[in-house]
Every structure is written in structure tokens, then in C-alpha cells.
Amino acid sequence: MKPNMVLCLFFVMSLVLCLVPASSVQPAAAAALARSVDGASGSYVAFDPSAGGESCYVPHRAQTFCFKAESFTTEGHVSSGVIQRFPSDWTVTRSYLAGTPACTGGGAFAAEYDTFAISPNEAGNYHLRYPAMVDNCVAHYCYEVVTGAGISDASVSWFWTGAMDGPAPLFPCSSDGYQPAGFSACDESIKPPSSVPVCTSPDPYLSVSPPSLAVEQCPGQVSAQPMRVCNLGAEPLTWSLGEGAETDWLSEDLASGTLEMLECQDLSVTFDATKLPPGTYSAELHFDSNDPTSPRVTVPGSLVVPEPVHDVAFSWEPSNPYAGNRMVFRAAAQGVEPISYAWDFQEGTASSGAVVSQLYATPGEYLVTLTATNACGQESAQRTVTVVTGPVLELEPPALSPRQCGGAQTEQTLRVCNAGSVPLTWSLGEWPTFSSSGGRQRSEQMAQSPATRQAGEQLVLRAGSLQLPTLQLPAPPVPAASPLEAGAVLWDQPSDYTDASLSSSWPSLGPELYSADDFQNTMLWAIDTIFVAGVAGMTPLESATALHWCIYPNAAGVPAGYPGAGGETWCWSTLPDDPAVTHSGGPLAGDVVLDVTAALGEPLFLTPGHWWLLVYPDWAIFPDGIWGMANATTTNLNKSQWIDPTDMLGVGLTAWTPPLDAGIVAHWDLGFRLEGQAIAPGIAWLNEDTASGTVAPGTCQDVTVTVDSAGLAVGEYQAQLLISSDDPALPLAFVPVDLTVARSIRNAGFVWTPPDPAAGTPITFEATAEDGADVSFEWDFGDEESGTGAVASHSYAAAGDYLVWLTASDDTCGVAQAQHTVTVLEAQRYRIYLPIVTGGD
Known part of the structure; x- marks a missing residue:
């Protein structure tokens, strides 16, 4: 994806958020400008120097040409503009409206006027016309261009943008059938293209193209650059070529010639860097001729010999990595930019970029290879990274139950x-x-970086991406505040949806843009809900290929990293239709809510600190797939931050930068809300x-x-x-x-059976006590005998009164006692009388 992409979010409520580099509109976006032109037969565009600019072109010159664009309608419908295509080797640098447009039948033009580019040689004018029922309207559009090498009249094609309804023709075009990419087919092509004549002279007229030569080639390389010498005059031209100062790196295959009217001659200029060290070299080619106006034309030549890549090196953080701990690798090299970096981490993974992250799941020694490449060469560096088993916390016992x-x-x-x-x-x-x-x-x-995970893969980074210092929690005891109820608002930055910061990634296309904003907690937070106010583009957020939520620690006022570069404390990635995700709409249909507890199976526990929230979707399409975090009405802590790691927009914001300071947005904060429980x-x-x-x-x-x-x-x-x-x-x-x-043990007591025991008879004692736990019972039977247990058995050898003591005790809260006197009766004695039988006579 090129830097000249249009980043526009078209919204309801007439809100348009655009980041538009110069001359940058995609055909698909330009097609959205189309309006109706009904019964537009005969509409045309013609070269008209009377409106300004020049009357003819000279090869390889910066010039301005103006055109008359006249539209006709018999239906009174609106037209939106015209697109023009110049020769393929011309470049349009600017277009503008010249004079005051007018309609002869009573219609009018809109006050708004805009331009857009489709390709280097194609440009359009968005200029609404509101004609009367039968009307013709005229406007003049001028183009600043750099001409090409031709010496014949230049043909400029044209195309009127229209609508998909109404009587034909809706899209008149020049007779060559020109149809810009992304627009409907031309349905009338009867009028010829515009024609810009080449300039001629009655005298010999020397034209040399290109007007300058600028070559960049590596040491040892040789290249041939074409040049053309033309005669744009009516009389024969005699020319000769010489160098302003002799050089050993510049040579020409032709030194002189004679040309008739509108005749050209090609020559080749050789740039030889075989013996040149890196540096910049300059020379001049002097073309002398019998042109009375310009007898000498000087063509400057420059040769840049770039420095091949060298001194390739890399480092990593943390310097003593643990298994399962994400590392950040940083590349360095000397040589001409751009330098690309390719990484081989040995264990099957590879990456690219100057700053990358890597995670080794198991301990070991890994040979890491970095290959740096620029326009003039390639060099590699290797280092062995030793990954050890990190500290492993074990706690004994896992719980305390006093x-x-x-x-x-x-x-x-x-x-x-x-x-x-x-x-x-x-x-x-x-x-x-x-x-x-x-x-x-x-x-x-x-831990795994979101940049390396598959779309839809659910992942919790509990461990973080870097070895973080020990979290210093407040030393006890601290007076406790009452915890908030679950679901209470922990942090709130409401939005009025007047602005937004882009935060999206296109993995299959390459570019990525991220927005983040900070928050702070002084107590432990158990976060159960994250709400983000968002702004969706032409495609709803539900159509994204993945959604990501990340929290980064603060590092000197900016997030400690970004997706793909490591540094995150926590990230969660999932599909847009995950049951834990709610698309809550909002004024711009981009709000999204993550039910953290449903997603993780528990709240997200965040210790006291200063943090940054970053939320973004992955998209498969551009520019329809695009999303941003909406502005907030607050000005909390630091300004929100924005990063364009791949320099997608070509404005150099490859490090965290406040978009407010860069003039991209007008807000301080981003809209989001955290809910859960705060615990003192x-x-x-x-x-x-x-x-x-x-x-x-x-x-x-x-x-x-x-x-x-x-x-x-x-x-x-x-x-x-x-x-x-x-x-x-x-x-x-x-x-x-x-x-x-x-509670202390109390109300100890006991009973015994039988209630009136006799000496020698077994007696059963049963103990009771209230409260206490793990209660033990000890018995003193009063006859120097003892026992234990809630139920005890004892017998007395002799009758008498015995004082029995029960002692009930637990292992926590002391003892309780009870005593009773047990009366033991004499053992009953029985007499047996036997009859005496005597004999008689």
C-alpha cells in the first residue's frame, strides 16, 4: 500500500475525518463523488489558452494549460465534474478553477470546489453544477504539468462523471473512449480529445530532453541514460555536445548532428561508478547549436553512489531473557537508506523490521541471524541468544486457614x-x-504478540511481554477504603463524537495505525468491562477480521510499545462475533464493548500504576475497512498518542506522537470507560x-x-x-x-446410666458441651481412675459417693468443666435356703 492512499471516514451527521496527503485519492473513493448528468449529449472539454496558461508545450518543461469544460443537459439534473488524462509521460502537479463559471439557462455552480488525482497523469475536478431544466454550463480548469518528450500535438482525453439513473448519455467521454479506473463506462464518445500543440519556431529551435540527468547507482555499476535532441524550428539545426569539465565517470555515444524541422536524434549518456567511492558527483553537458534564441543549452548531471549496507548489528531486551518471556530485538546498520531487515530466530520463526519481538518458549541457545539489505548490497550479523528458565514462583501452603x-x-x-x-x-x-x-x-x-497471532485466536497475555520490575505494592497495614461494587465505573472519558483518531491494521496489505490513551489507578482494579467509543468507516466493525485490546505500561509519557514491537502488559484478541464482544452502535456505529470476565473467565487484575489502552481491528480491505477511537471531552493526564510504524501516510510519525500536536486532530483524550471493582x-x-x-x-x-x-x-x-x-x-x-x-467452649455436662449403679456394675458416662471445635473430653472418676472420650465406661469396686469431674477442651479457646457426685450402692446379696429332708420309719 502506497503513502498516497486516502484515509477518509465518511460518516452520518456530516462528519468527515480525512488524512489526505497531497495528490492522493483512490478511484473507488473518487467514484463516490459521482452525481447525475441526464441527457448530457454533446458535453465536451477543449484546450482554451484564452482562460490563462500557455498556448503550446515544450518538451520537459513545467507549464500551465487551461481547458474549457462545457456541459449540456435537457433534464435539469446535477453533474459533479470532469476528469482529464494527459500523455503518459506527463505529470500533473496541480489543478485549479480559473475565472467564474456560469450557466446560460439560469443554472448555477456550487461554491464548493475540490480536485483529486487518479494517477500521475490523470486528475479530476469535483465541482457540482445545478443547471436549469435545459441549460449549458461552462467552467475553465487549469493544470500545472511537467510535459514529456513528445514533439507532436499532445492529446488530452476527458470524461464527465455522472449517475446511474436518468436518460443516456450519463457519462460522455472523448472519442478515444477514455474511462478512468473505478468509474462507469463511457456511454457517448463523439467529441474528440483536447489537443495541446507543440511549440514551433521559424528559426532553428533546440530542444533537449530530459532537462537534467540524475542517476543513483551502486559502486561498480554502469548505466546508460537516454537523451533526445530535437529541432522544433522550421530551419535545419546543427548541434554539438561537450562536457563542462572532463570527468572519468561520464561519457556520450554521440557528440554532434544536424536535424531538420521536427526531427529528433537519440543519444546515450553513460554513468560509470566502477572506480568511484560512495558520494555525490556533478557534471554539466553543454549542447551548442545555431538556435539564435538559445545557442547553448546546459543539462546538469548528477551521480549519487550510495553507501552499501555495512556494520550490521543488533541488540535485544531484556539482555538475559527467560523462556516464555517476550523479547524486543533492535537492528542497526550503516549505509544509504532505506535499509530493510530480515530476522531468522532459528526455531522456525522469522520476522522483518528494524524493531521486532520474539518469544522463545523453551530454554536453550538460539543462533539469531539478522540480514540487512539496501539498494547496494546485503550484510548479515549473527549472535547467540541464551534463553534460561526464568524465576518460577511457588507458594506453600496455597492457602492459610487460621x-x-x-x-x-x-x-x-x-x-x-x-x-x-x-x-x-x-x-x-x-x-x-x-x-x-x-x-x-x-x-x-x-505471551504472544498480536502481530503474530492468527485472526480469531483467543489469547490472554497474563505474563506480559517484557521482564517487568517487581510491582511495589503498598506496605501493610493501610487503612482500608470500602471497595466499589462490581460493575462500578473505574475510569470514564465520555465522547461527543466530533473527532476520531485512526486505529486499524491491514495485515495482508502491510500498513498499521494505532491510537492509545492513558489512565491511572491507585488501588488494585478488577476490570470486568471495557467500553470504547469508536468511529466506523464505510464497513461496519463487525466485518473486521479480528479485534484487539491491549494495555501497555507508561514509559516517559507514552506507551512502552505497540503491537508487533512488544512491551504490552496484557492483550486479548478475538473475532468480532465473540459472545464476549458487544457492538453497541453509538452515533457513528463504531462503539464496542468487551466483557472481560466472560472473555477471560475472570476479571483483569491491574495493580496500581500508569497505563495506556490501545484498541484496534484487523481489516482485509482498504479503504472501506477502517476504524478509529472517538474523541473524549476530557483532558486527563497525557495527550492521546498516535503511531504509524510503517510510515503509511508518509509523514514520519513512526514513533508515538500526540496527534493534537501534529495538527491531525483537535482533541486531547480518547473516549473509553473501564468498569469493575476497585480494591483498597x-x-x-x-x-x-x-x-x-x-x-x-x-x-x-x-x-x-x-x-x-x-x-x-x-x-x-x-x-x-x-x-x-x-x-x-x-x-x-x-x-x-x-x-x-x-467462641469459647461452654456449658459442659454429662449424664450416666444406670442412674443408681451398684458396685461392680459398668456405668456409661456421656459428655456434652456447647461451641468449640475439635473438642476433647477427659474424665476423673473420683476413685483415682480416669478416662477419655465423649462416651466413657467405668465401674466402681465398692459402694460409696464418688465426685466425677469432666474436663472439655478444644485446641483454640480453652476448657470447660462439670462435676457430679455419683452414689454407688452396695452390691445386693441373696440368700438361698435349701430344705433339709430327713428319713423316718
């Missing part, structure tokens, strides 16, 4: 371990509990003996967590410890702390 009485203090041990091969840096903060379905789990997905740090009943540290590979560091239930009522309390680290796969880890403040 249970204690009111007013008690207990200590819990949290072990911070490093299972990686390089030191782990960590810090710890306390936070209230918030909804999280997966925040405590290690992400198995590796600090838990009054928690404290830690250390809040940060560095753990060597294969070792652990113990953190003593003190839980103080003083002043807490009986009940359940939840909090979590948030551990941030430079583990690329787990930069944030959550350790839940679930505290139970227990």
Missing part, C-alpha cells in the same frame, strides 16, 4: 520458593477478597515480618504471617495476600487467608 479465639494472636508460615534457574524478586501486599476464578493458578499460555490494600488483622525479598534458585524464604483477632467478633473473615514477582508466567499470585474467630 482458627482462633477473639483477642488471640497466632502465627502462620508462608513459604516463598523459587523453582527457576535465576533469582526471583517478589513483594507482598494485603487485599480484601474479590471475585477470582483463576487468579491463583499459573497461566499455561505464553491493607487488612487490620494481618501483619507480616517481611514484605519483599529475593530468593535464590532452588531455595525458599519464610514469611511469618501474624493473625490478630483482637477486637474481632466471632465469625468468618476473608482476605488474601497478593504476591507480585518477576516470574514471567505468574506475575501475580493470590494466597487466600480464611480466618475463623471461634
Whole structure:
């Protein structure tokens, strides 16, 4: 895609956002200018020097020519303009309206007038005509051109733009059947093209073309440049050629000649850089003749010998990369620009550009090859990149569940371990509990740049793209503010849709344009919704091939990167019809909402900091597929930023630049809103003996967590410890702390059966107690015997009164006792009387 593309968003409400470099309109866009010309038979365009400009052309000169454009109608319909085509080796540099246009039948011209270019030698005039029912209207259009090499009259074709309804002809054109690309077919071609005559003289007239020679070629190369000497006069021309100063790099194959009227002679000028070092060289060719007006014509010649590419080198950040951690590579080379860069990262991936990103999923040594190419050569550089296993955070235990009485203090041990091969840096903060379905789990997905992902691939970059420094969370305890309800507005920059900044990518075509705006949070944010006010072009946003949301850390007032260059903290990419995406319309049908919780399965957790939001779609078509972030009515923090990494527009904004400062837009901020939950740090009943540290590979560091239930009522309390680290796969880890403040055990008691036991009879004792957990029971039966358990069995050897003690205790809140006197009866004795039988006589 060329820099002369038109970037226009045509909207309802008469809003037009255009970034239009000079002489740049695509045929498809120009076709939208068409209006109706009904019954336009006989309309024509003719060369008319009376309106201004020159009456004839001289080869290879900058000149101005004017034309009369007269349209006819018998239907009173509007016409929109005329397009003209000059010879193929001419170049149109400007066109304008000359004089005051008029209609003879009472019609009128619109006050608005504009021009557009279709190709270097084709230009059009958008100029609405409102004729009477039967009318002819005349306007004069002038063109500033650079003529070509011809010596015969120049034919200038023309075409009237029209509409698709009404009686024919709607699109009259010159008799050569000229039809501009992207326009309807000509339906009347009876009038001839315009004709611009070549200038002639009664005397010999020397014409040399081109008027100058400018050659760029590499060291050792030789090239031949054609020249033409012509006689535009009526008398014979005698000419000779010489150099102003002798050079060893310039030579000619013809040094003199004689030409009759309108006769030309071709010669060749050789530029030889075989023995020349890089540099710029100048010379002059002197054409002497019997032309009485210009006896000598001087043609300047220049030779630029570019510097071949050399001293190719590259660097990368971070310098000691981890597996799964995105790296940024930066190329450097000497030599004439432009220099292109091609990368081979050995493990099957390749890229191009001066700044690229790469992710190695596994540790190892990788031979990276950079090849730099310019017009005069190619050179490569190789370096070995050693990728190691980064720090790996492991926490033991994964959760803390203290249970204690009111007013008690207990200590819990949290072990911070490093299972990686390089030191782990960590810090710890306390936070209230918030909804999280997966925040405590290690992400198995590796960071991947949106530029390398397939359209529609869903991806969460939890790890970030670069090794970020340890997140420094506020040290506890901090007075806690009440958290906002889920769905509350965290940041809001409303839009009135009066302006927009382009933010779109065309992967199959190459160019990309990004817009970003910043926001700030002083508490932990759990973001569940991202709303963006957008402006869609001629194609709805639903037709994009992919949508991307990214958040970058702030780097000296601009985003720390951009898509394809790395630096992002989080990105999410998906299809426009993803159920988590809502196209909410808006005045310009470009608003879009991402349900973050639906997309990720959890909110997006963002620690306190200064951040930049970047949202953009991928498109398969241009210019119909285009989208921008709408303006905001606010002036928060820094001005919104814009970047054109590929210099698509040709204006050099290849680094982050405020579009307001560049005069592209009139707004400070972009319209977006973040919703979710803001969570203040600090838990009054928690404290830690250390809040940060560095753990060597294969070792652990113990953190003593003190839980103080003083002043807490009986009940359940939840909090979590948030551990941030430079583990690329787990930069944030959550350790839940679930505290139970227990009630003291009370109302211990017991019963026994049988109620009136006798000595030697087994007695069953059953204990009871209220509250407490994991209660244990101990028995003192009063006869120097004891027992344990909620149910115990005992028997007494002798009758008597025994004082039985029950002690009920739990592991948290103390003991409760009960006592009863148990009366044991004598064992009953039974007498058996046996009859005595005696004998008798």
C-alpha cells in the first residue's frame, strides 16, 4: 500500500475525518463523488489558452494549460465534474478553477470546489453544477504539468462523471473512449480529445530532453541514460555536445548532428561508478547549436553512489531473557537508506523490521541471524541468544486457614520458593477478597504478540511481554477504603463524537495505525468491562477480521510499545462475533464493548500504576475497512498518542506522537470507560515480618504471617495476600487467608446410666458441651481412675459417693468443666435356703 492512499471516514451527521496527503485519492473513493448528468449529449472539454496558461508545450518543461469544460443537459439534473488524462509521460502537479463559471439557462455552480488525482497523469475536478431544466454550463480548469518528450500535438482525453439513473448519455467521454479506473463506462464518445500543440519556431529551435540527468547507482555499476535532441524550428539545426569539465565517470555515444524541422536524434549518456567511492558527483553537458534564441543549452548531471549496507548489528531486551518471556530485538546498520531487515530466530520463526519481538518458549541457545539489505548490497550479523528458565514462583501452603479465639494472636508460615534457574524478586501486599476464578493458578499460555497471532485466536497475555520490575505494592497495614461494587465505573472519558483518531491494521496489505490513551489507578482494579467509543468507516466493525485490546505500561509519557514491537502488559484478541464482544452502535456505529470476565473467565487484575489502552481491528480491505477511537471531552493526564510504524501516510510519525500536536486532530483524550471493582490494600488483622525479598534458585524464604483477632467478633473473615514477582508466567499470585474467630467452649455436662449403679456394675458416662471445635473430653472418676472420650465406661469396686469431674477442651479457646457426685450402692446379696429332708420309719 502506497503513502498516497486516502484515509477518509465518511460518516452520518456530516462528519468527515480525512488524512489526505497531497495528490492522493483512490478511484473507488473518487467514484463516490459521482452525481447525475441526464441527457448530457454533446458535453465536451477543449484546450482554451484564452482562460490563462500557455498556448503550446515544450518538451520537459513545467507549464500551465487551461481547458474549457462545457456541459449540456435537457433534464435539469446535477453533474459533479470532469476528469482529464494527459500523455503518459506527463505529470500533473496541480489543478485549479480559473475565472467564474456560469450557466446560460439560469443554472448555477456550487461554491464548493475540490480536485483529486487518479494517477500521475490523470486528475479530476469535483465541482457540482445545478443547471436549469435545459441549460449549458461552462467552467475553465487549469493544470500545472511537467510535459514529456513528445514533439507532436499532445492529446488530452476527458470524461464527465455522472449517475446511474436518468436518460443516456450519463457519462460522455472523448472519442478515444477514455474511462478512468473505478468509474462507469463511457456511454457517448463523439467529441474528440483536447489537443495541446507543440511549440514551433521559424528559426532553428533546440530542444533537449530530459532537462537534467540524475542517476543513483551502486559502486561498480554502469548505466546508460537516454537523451533526445530535437529541432522544433522550421530551419535545419546543427548541434554539438561537450562536457563542462572532463570527468572519468561520464561519457556520450554521440557528440554532434544536424536535424531538420521536427526531427529528433537519440543519444546515450553513460554513468560509470566502477572506480568511484560512495558520494555525490556533478557534471554539466553543454549542447551548442545555431538556435539564435538559445545557442547553448546546459543539462546538469548528477551521480549519487550510495553507501552499501555495512556494520550490521543488533541488540535485544531484556539482555538475559527467560523462556516464555517476550523479547524486543533492535537492528542497526550503516549505509544509504532505506535499509530493510530480515530476522531468522532459528526455531522456525522469522520476522522483518528494524524493531521486532520474539518469544522463545523453551530454554536453550538460539543462533539469531539478522540480514540487512539496501539498494547496494546485503550484510548479515549473527549472535547467540541464551534463553534460561526464568524465576518460577511457588507458594506453600496455597492457602492459610487460621482458627482462633477473639483477642488471640497466632502465627502462620508462608513459604516463598523459587523453582527457576535465576533469582526471583517478589513483594507482598494485603487485599480484601474479590471475585477470582483463576487468579491463583499459573497461566499455561505464553505471551504472544498480536502481530503474530492468527485472526480469531483467543489469547490472554497474563505474563506480559517484557521482564517487568517487581510491582511495589503498598506496605501493610493501610487503612482500608470500602471497595466499589462490581460493575462500578473505574475510569470514564465520555465522547461527543466530533473527532476520531485512526486505529486499524491491514495485515495482508502491510500498513498499521494505532491510537492509545492513558489512565491511572491507585488501588488494585478488577476490570470486568471495557467500553470504547469508536468511529466506523464505510464497513461496519463487525466485518473486521479480528479485534484487539491491549494495555501497555507508561514509559516517559507514552506507551512502552505497540503491537508487533512488544512491551504490552496484557492483550486479548478475538473475532468480532465473540459472545464476549458487544457492538453497541453509538452515533457513528463504531462503539464496542468487551466483557472481560466472560472473555477471560475472570476479571483483569491491574495493580496500581500508569497505563495506556490501545484498541484496534484487523481489516482485509482498504479503504472501506477502517476504524478509529472517538474523541473524549476530557483532558486527563497525557495527550492521546498516535503511531504509524510503517510510515503509511508518509509523514514520519513512526514513533508515538500526540496527534493534537501534529495538527491531525483537535482533541486531547480518547473516549473509553473501564468498569469493575476497585480494591483498597491493607487488612487490620494481618501483619507480616517481611514484605519483599529475593530468593535464590532452588531455595525458599519464610514469611511469618501474624493473625490478630483482637477486637474481632466471632465469625468468618476473608482476605488474601497478593504476591507480585518477576516470574514471567505468574506475575501475580493470590494466597487466600480464611480466618475463623471461634467462641469459647461452654456449658459442659454429662449424664450416666444406670442412674443408681451398684458396685461392680459398668456405668456409661456421656459428655456434652456447647461451641468449640475439635473438642476433647477427659474424665476423673473420683476413685483415682480416669478416662477419655465423649462416651466413657467405668465401674466402681465398692459402694460409696464418688465426685466425677469432666474436663472439655478444644485446641483454640480453652476448657470447660462439670462435676457430679455419683452414689454407688452396695452390691445386693441373696440368700438361698435349701430344705433339709430327713428319713423316718
